[in-house]
Amino acid sequence: xxxxxxxxxxxxxxxxxxxxxxxxxxTPSESGGPAGTKAEIKEYIAHHLQDSHDxxxxxxxxxxxHKVHWGFPLPVILWDNGLKVFSSSLFHHGDTVAEVDGNxxxxxxxxxxxxxxxxxxVYDAEDHPTNTKPLDxxxxxxxxxxxxxxxxxxxxxxxxxxxxxxxxxxxxxxAKFFEPIVLYIRDDIxxxxxxxxxxxxxxxxxxxxxxxxxxxxxxxxxxxxxxxxGNIAVTMALxxxxxxxxxxTGTKDYWKHIFDPLGDGMPWYGKMVIYIILVPIEILxxxxxxxxxxxxxxxNMTAGHVVLMSLIGLIFIFKxxxxxxxxxxxxxxISLIEVLVAxxxxxxxxxxxxxxxxxxxxxxxxxxxxxxxxxxxx
Amino acid sequence: MxxxxxxxxxxxxxxxxxxxxxxxxxxxxxxxxxxLRAVSERExxxxxxxxxxxxxKKEMQNVSADNDRLLQEARAEREAMLKEAxxxxxxxxxxxxxxxxxEGDKIIKQAQLSIEGEKKAAIADIKSQVASLSVEIAxxxxxxxxDNKDKQLxxxxxxxxxIKLK
Numbered sequence: 436x437x438x439x440x441x442x443x444x445x446x447x448x449x450x451x452x453x454x455x456x457x458x459x460x461x462t463p464s465e466s467g468g469p470a471g472t473k474a475e476i477k478e479y480i481a482h483h484l485q486d487s488h489d490x491x492x493x494x495x496x497x498x499x500x501h502k503v504h505w506g507f508p509l510p511v512i513l514w515d516n517g518l519k520v521f522s523s524s525l526f527h528h529g530d531t532v533a534e535v536d537g538n539x540x541x542x543x544x545x546x547x548x549x550x551x552x553x554x555x556x557v558y559d560a561e562d563h564p565t566n567t568k569p570l571d572x573x574x575x576x577x578x579x580x581x582x583x584x585x586x587x588x589x590x591x592x593x594x595x596x597x598x599x600x601x602x603x604x605x606x607x608x609x610a611k612f613f614e615p616i617v618l619y620i621r622d623d624i625x626x627x628x629x630x631x632x633x634x635x636x637x638x639x640x641x642x643x644x645x646x647x648x649x650x651x652x653x654x655x656x657x658x659x660x661x662x663x664x665g666n667i668a669v670t671m672a673l674x675x676x677x678x679x680x681x682x683x684t685g686t687k688d689y690w691k692h693i694f695d696p697l698g699d700g701m702p703w704y705g706k707m708v709i710y711i712i713l714v715p716i717e718i719l720x721x722x723x724x725x726x727x728x729x730x731x732x733x734x735n736m737t738a739g740h741v742v743l744m745s746l747i748g749l750i751f752i753f754k755x756x757x758x759x760x761x762x763x764x765x766x767x768x769i770s771l772i773e774v775l776v777a778x779x780x781x782x783x784x785x786x787x788x789x790x791x792x793x794x795x796x797x798x799x800x801x802x803x804x805x806x807x808x809x810x811x812x813x
Numbered sequence: 814m815x816x817x818x819x820x821x822x823x824x825x826x827x828x829x830x831x832x833x834x835x836x837x838x839x840x841x842x843x844x845x846x847x848x849l850r851a852v853s854e855r856e857x858x859x860x861x862x863x864x865x866x867x868x869x870k871k872e873m874q875n876v877s878a879d880n881d882r883l884l885q886e887a888r889a890e891r892e893a894m895l896k897e898a899x900x901x902x903x904x905x906x907x908x909x910x911x912x913x914x915x916e917g918d919k920i921i922k923q924a925q926l927s928i929e930g931e932k933k934a935a936i937a938d939i940k941s942q943v944a945s946l947s948v949e950i951a952x953x954x955x956x957x958x959x960d961n962k963d964k965q966l967x968x969x970x971x972x973x974x975x976i977k978l979k
Contacts, residue, residue: 485820486822486825512824570823570824571822571823571824572823572824572827572828573824574828575822575824575825577825578824578825578828578829578832581828581829581832581833582832585832585835585836588836588840589836589839589840589843589844592840592843592844592845592848593843593844595844595848596843596844596846596847596848596851599847599848599851599852600847600851604851604852604854604855604858605855610848614848614852617848617849617852618852621849621852635849638845638849639837639840639841639845639846640837642840642845643833643836643837643840643841643845647833647836666820666822666825667817667820667821668820668821668822668823668825668826668829669825669826669829671821671826672826672829672830672833673829673833675830676830676833676834
């Protein structure tokens, strides 16, 4: 039942993913030839990986040569000597200059720049725009997806909680599916890494981060074409929260482990020599751990999207009866793997967060040696 | 790295922090807390139920052991009672026998005694009768002798016959 649903879902996802690409590429490119198509595909992939100011589902060029966009605009919120709020439809997908309160803004490569009324963008020697960038707090596509995911999670899990209340602790409906996962996070991630005594403090975060990442990863595989968890700002925010939680809940033993890892095992003059190297490494470790979390999630999700879209793009490069089915089969296989990766990356992020919380929460029991945490090198 | 920094969006970072923290707080209050509580309550319930079942089993074992013991005791008691009854019966029978023997002996002895007495009385009677007969004979003999000698003899004979007839 479940597997047939998943496979149906996947097939659906695949075809819908294909949809926008097909639409986008139907226009015969002026340059023609495979080289032009390649560049176009590359640009399309790069565009897809980025956040955008409007929720576009598909775009194509009609018979008259006008680009038609499917989707809806999103609110733009700028801080430029005062709060400026306007609809992203003013940009017309980057084609026009938006005028707000006498200021002109232009969308260039998904970033908003302040320009003159003509929309002139001045480039430096390396082709980077030198126009000023106002602080951009827009509700972008990724923010919308986070909101949607957040609401979905809230709806799912509050209704799950209510079901428990109603049935007196017996999981029914949605709880039947999610309870094993919740229990897995508690019994196989939180308790072994953090310890029986303190794990409950970190449980809400671990559960939230797991489902948040998992759901967003899964949304990334849908035709919506979002890439939230493959965005460095998102993973950095998550990693920052892990970093703050780790260090603010750190026990005396945790800090002692960083600044005095050898303890009383060695006289001070011996320790001095070692600590010159050891302590900076330990301090660096505090930052490297969440940094690794950030990069790992970002890189895995981005790589997945790049591979999948490149394989789909092969269809338009080969343009033959061999290349089509071949790239179809390959991208189908990769889609399946991506579903696994979506879950795996959520698991790894949760697992490693729990591991770091475990370091922070550990209190040395001097009577017996504590268990060495595993998976340290993941 | 430059690409990463270029890609980084403060706005998205800001929203992600706000939304995630909000989501964390809301889920914590309305979902994780009740869910985890319900689950742990259920686990406690299961643990308690198992312990109770174990206790009940032990109790059952105790009860059945008690039952066995009681049954054994009852059986032993019945055995003892039956044995006692048997003994009592045998004793009664034996007593009765002894009593009957004694009684019988007594009766026989009394009978013997009375027989003896009667015999003695009869003998005494016979003796007295014989004496009186002897006296009568002697008298008759003496009366006959007085008449004639033949007659006397004849009388004696008759008398003797008479005695024989008796």
